Amino acid sequence: MGQGHNASIDRLIDQVRAAAAAGTPLAIRGGNTKAFLGRPVEGTILDTREHDGIVHYDPTELVITARAGTPLVDVEVALAERGQMLACESPHFGEGTTFGGMVAAGVSGPRRPWFGAVRDFVLGCRVIDSRANPLRFGGEVMKNVAGFDLSRAMAGSFGCLGLLTEVSMKVLPLPLHRASLRIELDVQQSLKQLAHWATEPLPISAACHDGAALMLRLEGGHGSVNAAAARLGGAPLEDDFWQQLRDHQLPFFAGTRPLWRLGLPTNKQLPKNLPGEVLIDWAGAQLWLRSDAPAQQIRDIATAARGHAALWRGDSDMRFPPLPPALFALHQRLKAQLDPKALFNPGRMYAGL
Amino acid sequence: MNILYDEQLDGALAAVDRPVLLAALRNEAPDVTLLHEPEQLRPYECDGLSAYRTVPLAVALPETIEQVQAILRCCSRLQVPVVARGAGTGLSGGALPLEKAILLSLARFKRILEVDSRACIARVQPGVRNLAISEAAAPFGLYFAPDPSSQIACSIGGNVAENAGGVHCLKYGLTVHNVLRVDIVLMDGERVTLGSDALDSPGLDLLALFVGSEGLLGIVVEVTVKLLPKPEVARVLLASFDDVKKAGQAVGDIIGAGVIPGGLEMMDNLSIRASEDFVHAGYPVEAAAILLCELDGVEADVAADCECVRDILLKAGATDIRQALDENQRKQFWSGRKNAFPAVGRISPDYYCMDGTIPKRALPMVLERIGELSRQAGLRVANVFHAGDGNMHPLILFDANRPGELERAEDLGGKILELCLEVGGSITGEHGVGREKINQMCAQFGADELEMFRAVKAAFDPQGLLNPGKTIPTLARCAEFGRLHVHHGQLPHPELERF
Numbered sequence: 037m038g039q040g041h042n043a044s045i046d047r048l049i050d051q052v053r054a055a056a057a058a059g060t061p062l063a064i065r066g067g068n069t070k071a072f073l074g075r076p077v078e079g080t081i082l083d084t085r086e087h088d089g090i091v092h093y094d095p096t097e098l099v100i101t102a103r104a105g106t107p108l109v110d111v112e113v114a115l116a117e118r119g120q121m122l123a124c125e126s127p128h129f130g131e132g133t134t135f136g137g138m139v140a141a142g143v144s145g146p147r148r149p150w151f152g153a154v155r156d157f158v159l160g161c162r163v164i165d166s167r168a169n170p171l172r173f174g175g176e177v178m179k180n181v182a183g184f185d186l187s188r189a190m191a192g193s194f195g196c197l198g199l200l201t202e203v204s205m206k207v208l209p210l211p212l213h214r215a216s217l218r219i220e221l222d223v224q225q226s227l228k229q230l231a232h233w234a235t236e237p238l239p240i241s242a243a244c245h246d247g248a249a250l251m252l253r254l255e256g257g258h259g260s261v262n263a264a265a266a267r268l269g270g271a272p273l274e275d276d277f278w279q280q281l282r283d284h285q286l287p288f289f290a291g292t293r294p295l296w297r298l299g300l301p302t303n304k305q306l307p308k309n310l311p312g313e314v315l316i317d318w319a320g321a322q323l324w325l326r327s328d329a330p331a332q333q334i335r336d337i338a339t340a341a342r343g344h345a346a347l348w349r350g351d352s353d354m355r356f357p358p359l360p361p362a363l364f365a366l367h368q369r370l371k372a373q374l375d376p377k378a379l380f381n382p383g384r385m386y387a388g389l
Numbered sequence: 390m391n392i393l394y395d396e397q398l399d400g401a402l403a404a405v406d407r408p409v410l411l412a413a414l415r416n417e418a419p420d421v422t423l424l425h426e427p428e429q430l431r432p433y434e435c436d437g438l439s440a441y442r443t444v445p446l447a448v449a450l451p452e453t454i455e456q457v458q459a460i461l462r463c464c465s466r467l468q469v470p471v472v473a474r475g476a477g478t479g480l481s482g483g484a485l486p487l488e489k490a491i492l493l494s495l496a497r498f499k500r501i502l503e504v505d506s507r508a509c510i511a512r513v514q515p516g517v518r519n520l521a522i523s524e525a526a527a528p529f530g531l532y533f534a535p536d537p538s539s540q541i542a543c544s545i546g547g548n549v550a551e552n553a554g555g556v557h558c559l560k561y562g563l564t565v566h567n568v569l570r571v572d573i574v575l576m577d578g579e580r581v582t583l584g585s586d587a588l589d590s591p592g593l594d595l596l597a598l599f600v601g602s603e604g605l606l607g608i609v610v611e612v613t614v615k616l617l618p619k620p621e622v623a624r625v626l627l628a629s630f631d632d633v634k635k636a637g638q639a640v641g642d643i644i645g646a647g648v649i650p651g652g653l654e655m656m657d658n659l660s661i662r663a664s665e666d667f668v669h670a671g672y673p674v675e676a677a678a679i680l681l682c683e684l685d686g687v688e689a690d691v692a693a694d695c696e697c698v699r700d701i702l703l704k705a706g707a708t709d710i711r712q713a714l715d716e717n718q719r720k721q722f723w724s725g726r727k728n729a730f731p732a733v734g735r736i737s738p739d740y741y742c743m744d745g746t747i748p749k750r751a752l753p754m755v756l757e758r759i760g761e762l763s764r765q766a767g768l769r770v771a772n773v774f775h776a777g778d779g780n781m782h783p784l785i786l787f788d789a790n791r792p793g794e795l796e797r798a799e800d801l802g803g804k805i806l807e808l809c810l811e812v813g814g815s816i817t818g819e820h821g822v823g824r825e826k827i828n829q830m831c832a833q834f835g836a837d838e839l840e841m842f843r844a845v846k847a848a849f850d851p852q853g854l855l856n857p858g859k860t861i862p863t864l865a866r867c868a869e870f871g872r873l874h875v876h877h878g879q880l881p882h883p884e885l886e887r888f
Contacts (some may be wrong), residue, residue: 260686
């Protein structure tokens with residue numbers, strides 16, 4: 037097995053070296069399930085999936101290390117067998133999602149506001165840099181402040197800073213008990229209640245509103261979950277609702293109408309006059325919007341609410357929210373320093389990056 | 390080992406004429422308090438790592454973001470390095486001044502700008518003390534989770550610069566997990582916002598990159614932190630062991646059983662006795678080690694967790710287990726741990742606090758090796774750990790007035806850090822590299838990783854003027870230090886001159 041992975045890492049290094057020598061960009065790909073996110077990349081396809089396998093997993097350390105090409109489901113199954121999980125609950129937008137792809141895209145699931153995002157659980161990584169050097173940052177320990185935190189910065193970087201080959205993540209025990217509820221409350225009432233509940237130590241681990249009712253998930257010890265379920269009332273809800281929400285399998289996500297994602301401050305009023313159908317997740321901090329309205333109108337609404345809007349599915353060159361000029365200039369300087377030949381997924385996040 | 394700035398190893402700095410600089414600053418940042426008389430500069434010559442002292446060129450005490458911008462623009466133009474300082478409680482010399490640099494104190498940025506209880510956030514200036522945030526949030530039943538032991542004094546700007554932790558990290562995370570947004574000023578005076586009021590932000594996660602960057606990338610001028618609801622109850626168990634290894638094993642057993650304690654701390658016999666003498670926390674002075682395990686959350690869950698942990702501790706061989714009966718006793722149990730450093734300070738003229746992290750499974754072996762190293766060096770070591778997250782704070786006891794003892798303490802400290810690396814850990818868990826561990830960075834990272842760090846630095850601070858000589862060693866320093874990773878028998882960059 038060691039031989040095989042020496043070979044697969046060498047092949048990745050060779051591919052980067054060849055790209056650097058020729059000055060041709062690489063389009064990095066794992067399971068290719070999130071190709072719709074961001075902008076298309078013109079380049080030689082680099083497939084990470086041969087570089088796979090769990091490298092190290094010790095449940096008492098709460099850490100798992102796996103190669104980037106490992107199917108995410110393999111990691112999840114290995115953890116579940118030992119009663120643990122990746123608490124960021126990242127989506128599978130199709131079969132074959134990889135562990136590396138999850139980190140590179142940095143997309144988190146319904147549990148995010150209460151437990152943390154992908155980046156919050158990253159402890160260390162291995163990357164191949166633009167000179168084809170294999171590098172290692174962070175490690176397998178919970179606390180490590182030696183040097184700049186490049187491993188967390190890799191989360192959500194869409195492969196633009198280097199080729200991610202291995203990641204170590206903190207894992208958590210699976211909750212002992214779970215209950216899902218459907219409560220008949222309108223949007224305004226729900227958001228008001230959620231803001232109130234946020235100041236109490238309630239075991240809420242997901243909160244979604246589909247326009248008709250509030251869906252809640254409670255996770256924790258038997259005592260806290262049962263007490264909260266009894267107090268909050270409502271009707272029982274099938275647990276697989278949350279997986280359908282996470283993976284965009286609910287009817288709301290079907291069809292071809294452009295899909296926008298709005299990231300908003302926690303527990304604030306929703307923006308008024310949203311031009312389309314809305315699905316609320318993250319207790320109001322993540323909004324899914326189906327809308328044909330002009331991009332600028334949607335971005336302006338999000339900005340006015342001190343949030344931002346990204347086009348997830350639809351046709352446009354500018355997909356992620358535009359950055360203020362000084363911040364974008366900083367992005368460009370960082371890209372130029374870390375990837376001066378623009379080898380790694382150029383333009384995937386923004387034109388010129 | 391001399392850790393003071395060495396231009397041969399750390400890079401040449403421009404010679405600056407103090408009167409010219411002061412005149413320029415008075416002109417470009419007219420209302421800023423500037424200190425430059427020797428007696429004014431003295432209090433700023435060190436941070437919490439007081440063995441190392443350098444008098445800065447001058448100290449600037451701005452009060453507004455515009456003033457910070459003006460100072461940085463002026464220093465950028467005159468190529469004068471800038472060292473930022475918060476409360477000066479850091480333990481790694483991150484705010485150690487340079488003779489040729491301005492010390493930029495953020496002490497006057499003391500205002501809590503907003504506590505938004507509905508959004509569960511607080512917006513504060515960088516000089517606000519860590520504990521003051523939790524105090525301001527307390528009326529709403531909220532608090533700021535990171536609680537470094539210096540929390541009475543340390544400032545949030547410094548917490549961001551160091552990615553500060555505390556005793557509740559395993560469950561509630563480090564500063565990086567509890568900060569939503571940081572406004573910074575770059576060396577060229579440009580103000581940039583990293584992160585946002587939302588849970589995520591567009592673009593690269595520069596906030597993650599910035600937190601823990603130790604003043605090398607930008608100056609923090611405003612911070613938005615996340616506030617958490619206070620746990621309904623917190624219970625603490627105090628377990629005694631007659632063998633340090635058994636205590637170490639119990640730590641892994643608790644985590645392996647699916648319990649995430651709010652705090653899980655361990656102390657060895659020397660720290661137990663020192664603390665007990667000092668604060669009378671009721672610790673068993675004959676125990677080889679104690680574990681303090683705090684379980685917090687909702688009443689019913691905490692009761693179940695306490696039972697579970699009690700069983701595990703018994704099975705692991707605890708000789709005695711006590712549960713704090715009430716809030717007063719809980720605080721009493723904690724007081725011994727929280728006062729462990731000053732307690733050790735009472736039994737030794739000086740102590741040197743280390744900050745390595747290790748995988749928990751290596752704990753028994755590492756403790757044994759530290760014991761051996763301690764005997765070899767002829768210096769006592771008191772061990773205090775954030776055991777739940779593998780962060781060790783061995784305290785090396787020495788007397789700086791005895792010739793050679795400081796050097797022996799430093800040498801022993803270096804060996805302990807290398808031991809941490811050997812078992813797959815890190816040279817610093819929460820105190821930062823600063824100036825103190827600049828040489829050990831050469832052992833933790835290879836030349837190529839260090840090159841990547843320098844690339845990040847160059848993107849934020851192309852002139853290299855922010856906190857030079859800290860955190861990221863030059864290749865020249867690593868060559869001199871002689872511990873560069875040797876790959877395939879070849880030193881990287883053989884063309885480099887060795888000093």
